[in-house]
Amino acid sequence: MTVSATQITAQRTTAIKELAPLLNETTPVLGAIDFNVLDQLIEQLFEAYPEQWVAHTVTLEQMALPGVLEHIRVRGLGVQAASASQLVISRRCGFLPHEIVHNAAANSRPMLRQLVEADISFSVDSFTELDRVDQIVDGALALPVIGLRITPQTSSDDGILAASHLGIGLRDHREDIIQSFKDRPWLAQLSLHFDAPPASLQQAAEQVGAIYQLAEDIEHAVGAQRVRHIHLSAGLPGNHTDDHGTPSLANHRFVHQAVVPELFDGKYELTTDFTHALTAKAGMILARVEYTKDLDGRMIAVIQADSPHAQDQPRIEAYDADGEFKDETRLYYYDVAGPSGLIGQRFQLPELEEGDVLAILDIGAHAFGAHSSFTAPVYGIRADGLLTETSVLRNAQPLEWVAEAAGVYQPHKMLYS
Template identity: 55%
Template sequence: MASLGSRIATQRHTAVEQLAPALTDTTPVLGVIDYNILDQLIELVHQTYSEEWFRPAVSVGTIGIPGVLEHFRARGIGVLTSSAVELEIARHSGYPLVDVIHNAPVKTHTQLQDVTDGAVSFSISNFAELARVDQLLQDTENYAGTIGLQITPQASADDNATTFAHVGIGLRDHRKDLIEVFLERPWLTQLHVSFDTPPTSLQQTAEQVAAIYQFAEDIEHAVGGPRIQGLHFGAGASMQSGDEEQDPALDNHRFVHQAMIPDLMYGKYQFTIDFSEFLTARAGMILARVEYTKDLDGRMIAVVHADAQPHPETSRIIVFDEHGNHKDDFQQYYYDVAGPNGLVAQSVPLPAVQEGDVLALLDIGAAAFGPRSHFTAPIYGIRADGLLTESSVLSAGRSTHDLTEAAGIYQPEKLLH
């Protein structure tokens, strides 16, 4: 039986073959989400973390497409939101408000009122916000959602590690104050971890998780019994880069956490992790038709209409001809791939590229299509049968007219007077 990595590679090729005809002069770029790959990765997460107390989640900030979020919701994947817009997208995608975990780091009075009126499960990001919630909550005993605090562990031994941290309340700075907060407010029952800096290794992640776990134990000791019900973590396993057919894996993710925090796996707390990157990276790609090829300063360059990528030196690309047939020539050349606003890929080995070829930008996941992205092209969903129907369009994209209208209102007569 073919490995999961091999099946994913094959499914990608099938998706490109199906969608190549959709790339035209009017639509030279499009996004793709492969539902078959999503399902296989969802199953892998559920197999690795099968306990009832564990709930994987995705972040709307990473994956903001309602047609994909609904797919996750129906398969037991929770949702995390960090702004009013993301909260509304989650609601629009079928998630009941009581099932949403909302951790916006800044909320207006009106937004806090909406969150508490809707009984949303949310986290408070600072002491000033805590004072506002104290005023808003009239009946804490009958609040249908759960409320907690957003905590930055400050667990790193490197004092410079938190230089750019700005979300949540610092655990090292305010540990005693936080204990008092929980003693005075029995309705605070969850902790949401805001990592000091984005972890670069599983060990760094586990160190910060361990600090929050120990704080939950300290709260229990201080209040004289169980208090914290849920621990929410915003950084799950990342997608492994490397060979196209490398199998996605989660065993090491669980092993490291279990080795460093053995009690974490006993089910004492509800445990939520954001697996957005792991679940969506391989399932999403951008297809771009090659508009030109040229050379500049000794470099071979393929010019496309796709936006620049934040790390073009790590971009992974495969080439297809205009009909969607994979070009797998033995002879390889180093190309830069350039978009209208910068480099899409840098020094990537590819077979000879021609005008009209299709470049598939891999492993961009749904992050390229989230509410914070600037992706304006159509986005298609591909299913196991490879068939395209009207419902396969997850987003129609935004036309030049749409973007012009969104730029603002032109009122020259007001400027004259």
């Protein structure tokens, strides 16, 4: 099944007509997840990777809405956590221990012990963590799947490598990694961490190939198969220029199988993370235009939302207050600004006025993650396209709650005196 750009566009048009009337002066921003798009992409994922020895996960770093996590759980996907709070969310959403993968940048001794006792798969990020695990697993009768997170270090750009901090460097520590597996029969997994998001599927597949070869080298050194699980980051570059899901999940499978065909013979159980590919185009933010103004010869549309894209300029469409697409032939260059600054510049948009709606697109893998600062309500668009009470995925966070979360107020303690 291929999810067409026409389908995504049509479903978004229907969704915005339902959601736009909810925007007003007191609720100038809302978020939305289109479950129609999400379900179609999940179906496409299982068509590209249908094997029983491939398990798919969604990471809470990019998607932490319980309603979405519960939805993907019943469709056969697992979840990837990276902190104690994310583990709590995972369990509350109904994920069983074998459906959870834990990959954190740093694990304390109590966290490692909790993972072992809960039988949750995890990969350690350094040899220091590995020493800690040694102490915890000593004498244990049963263990979860435990592995090492590896950074292949295949990039020729020293600047990219200098910005990477996760994982154990394969180029730096190949022999140490192999020796670790020789010394520890309970190590059974390699988890891939890319030096940087791959610019192409070919680049991604080459790094996957490096991890596969490492698993084979470990087997040769040990004299028996030691690595049984390989955890793959997606390595699927996102397309934020239009509604086409390119490259597709089928493209990902084709390129990886062409570059590393041995990876797909069933010898290794694979775990994937395609969160961005599954959720980006399913999510959007709708923001009411507060007003427009001009400054230094530029036209600026001011809204009450910020872009969740840290660096890239997002894609924006314009609708009127009733949710009708503003399909006008005459376009203008607008800068769009939110509370924290410019969201982007020189968007080609029709003439905007107060009360119009701007849709910030392709943000499903950014806006609603575990560390998101998005405080507006979030709605889920169901198959029938209608909004009901169960369509609310998250209520707006009250101002009192936000103020309380800022810290402890101590008006009678002059700490600065």
